Amino acid sequence: MSEKISIVVLEDEKNYRDTIKLLLNFSNIFCCLQTYETIKKFYRGFDDIDPDIFWIDLNLPDGSGIDVIRHIKKYRPDALCMVCSFFDSEEMVFKALQNGADGYLLKGESNKKILEALQDLYNGGAPMSSTIAKKVIMSFQSYNAIQENFSLTIREKEILEHLSNGEQYKEIGGKLNVSIETIKKHIKNIYNKLHVNNRTEAVNKYYGLK
Amino acid sequence: MSEKISIVVLEDEKNYRDTIKLLLNFSNIFCCLQTYETIKKFYRGFDDIDPDIFWIDLNLPDGSGIDVIRHIKKYRPDALCMVCSFFDSEEMVFKALQNGADGYLLKGESNKKILEALQDLYNGGAPMSSTIAKKVIMSFQSYNAIQENFSLTIREKEILEHLSNGEQYKEIGGKLNVSIETIKKHIKNIYNKLHVNNRTEAVNKYYGLK
DNA sequence: GAAAGAATACCCCTTTTGGGGTATTCTGTT
DNA sequence: AACAGAATACCCCAAAAGGGGTATTCTTTC
CATH class of the missing domain: 3.40.50.2300 (Response regulator)
Known part of the structure; x- marks a missing residue:
């Protein structure tokens, strides 16, 4: 030394x-x-x-x-x-x-x-x-202690991740190589499962913010 | 033992x-x-x-x-x-x-x-x-580096807070007792200052998430 | 007292989002 | 082989969000 x-x-x-x-x-x-x-x-x-x-x-x-x-x-x-x-x-x-x-x-x-x-x-x-x-x-x-699973599927979690970045449906569809309508469908399902009705609420709820 | x-x-x-x-x-x-x-x-x-x-x-x-x-x-x-x-x-x-x-x-x-x-x-x-x-x-x-100001005004910060809860423009206007158009105007200004173009990006950027 | 900035309010318009369906494929489990 | 769940894709439509203006009032600051 x-x-x-x-x-x-x-x-x-x-x-x-x-x-x-x-x-x-x-x-x-x-x-x-x-x-x-x-x-x-x-x-x-x-x-x-x-x-x-x-x-x-x-x-x-x-x-x-x-x-x-x-x-x-x-x-x-x-x-x-x-x-x-x-x-x-x-x-x-x-x-x-x-x-x-x-x-x-x-x-x-x-x-x-x-x-x-x-x-x-x-x-x-x-x-x-x-x-x-x-x-x-x-x-x-x-941060998300009470974070239940909300029984989202893998795909739904993946899409929610993109949503949380502020990406548009079109963008997400492009990245995942599926139609925008499919993305919309998934998102509708996500909102139903989380009992929310817009992107921000979904992100806050799933990631345990707010 | x-x-x-x-x-x-x-x-x-x-x-x-x-x-x-x-x-x-x-x-x-x-x-x-x-x-x-x-x-x-x-x-x-x-x-x-x-x-x-x-x-x-x-x-x-x-x-x-x-x-x-x-x-x-x-x-x-x-x-x-x-x-x-x-x-x-x-x-x-x-x-x-x-x-x-x-x-x-x-x-x-x-x-x-x-x-x-x-x-x-x-x-x-x-x-x-x-x-x-x-x-x-x-x-x-x-987490502390979030203290960038982005030179938002008090009102803008207040509105951004509501945005981050997923509230609608109508809702925010109601709570703050101003017209929905005013809220829209503020939000346009916020997006300009933060160089973003939607709610989620604004919230992520301002609160230092993502 | 003029200038600058903030907050308010409205116009126009397009795009995006959200909510309601239905239907087909695919995959994993029983 | 049958079934359930997931992922895919499309329809329609209304509401919300976003982007471009302009204008008035009210502080605050110089």
């Missing part, structure tokens, strides 16, 4: 901050460049630091780590942001991810897990504590 | 199937109840099996594992589905998750990782290979 992976820590709790710093510097792959306990101090030092990874707590005394993430992603787009925080709310988790968090650990992970996660992050992964991963995956499922 | 965690494997490739079976049975926490190489055979045996975890390959010779996941989630809502497949496309990953996959491993993970993932899954986690986790997290971030 030529260079150590550099990390800056933003964490208000002194104890935890020192523990992480020690852990990083004790390993022979990471190097803790700097630690900060408030957002204000972090911003004051920001121009002078350019680590590979930012380690960020979300609940800071003078603001939210989410804003910090956004700031980092704006001015250091290549840096990685590892969130490490107590579990707060699902909304907090999703907001952090939407704003650019590249990984999300819950406080309380073992030292071994932490080091593994940081390496995974540096190698292009997206490490998450298992509770977080669960939330994330569940958010996908709620 | 009182009982072993029971697993059923659906995987067409004989070599891999046997390897997984051996791995599971060699551990002292898992027990491979049964293996299947096709969806057909799997469904034939389905009524007689009720494992804790289903291990599912997505690319099967006689169909897609995604349909299998949906089937399992319908009839064994408490069972867990661990996908293990080659990386196919992002779409495939998201479809699998949306349809109920509880974990997603890429083929090629080490035996150690596999066993850890299965334990994590059983304990309520959502284990993913790091490439998958990265895709998943990135999908959150791109």
Whole structure:
């Protein structure tokens, strides 16, 4: 290993901050460049630091780590942001991810897990504590959780897929090499099965949106 | 540990199937109840099996594992589905998750990782290979890129919202207490701004779907 | 106080969609 | 061999959507 992976820590709790710093510097792959306990101090030092990874707590005394993430992603787009925080709310988790968090650990992970996660992050992964991963995956499922089958046939599903792109009957017929009338027939059947009467309602209902 | 965690494997490739079976049975926490190489055979045996975890390959010779996941989630809502497949496309990953996959491993993970993932899954986690986790997290971030404004006015956004519910012009006009012609005019403007020419395309574009 | 943009409303017209049928082939299952 | 379901294709017709205009009122901004 030529260079150590550099990390800056933003964490208000002194104890935890020192523990992480020690852990990083004790390993022979990471190097803790700097630690900060408030957002204000972090911003004051920001121009002078350019680590590979930012380690960020979300609940800071003078603001939210989410804003910090956004700031980092704006001015250091290549840096990685590892969130490490107590579990707060699902909304907090999703907001952090939407704003650019590249990984999300819950406080309380073992030292071994932490080091593994940081390496995974540096190698292009997206490490998450298992509770977080669960939330994330569940958010996908709620997309169409109640999605019954509606007993659509393969062909009907296929046509619905085209409908959902906004394609015209003519277009779909062309692609599937059948007459436009056939497409119309299929669509009538789809609408009947889904109990809707236009394209948008069908798409929303089948794909569980709205 | 009182009982072993029971697993059923659906995987067409004989070599891999046997390897997984051996791995599971060699551990002292898992027990491979049964293996299947096709969806057909799997469904034939389905009524007689009720494992804790289903291990599912997505690319099967006689169909897609995604349909299998949906089937399992319908009839064994408490069972867990661990996908293990080659990386196919992002779409495939998201479809699998949306349809109920509880974990997603890429083929090629080490035996150690596999066993850890299965334990994590059983304990309520959502284990993913790091490439998958990265895709998943990135999908959150791109969700945010929707914030393009397209310079729609407040009124236009409001009308687009109604459009996205599949409401008719007449209906929208009624709710907003303006003439249907006004609604039409607004919608023409919306389509122009978004460079689309029908409702579905407008909704997809504005809300960042598709 | 003029100019620009937004919201309102109407005209014209064509194309597309949706709803009601009927009928023929094809395929898989019993 | 019989049957059911699916996919194909066509008919008719009305309603809705989309695209082209123009015009008036009302804010907001310069």
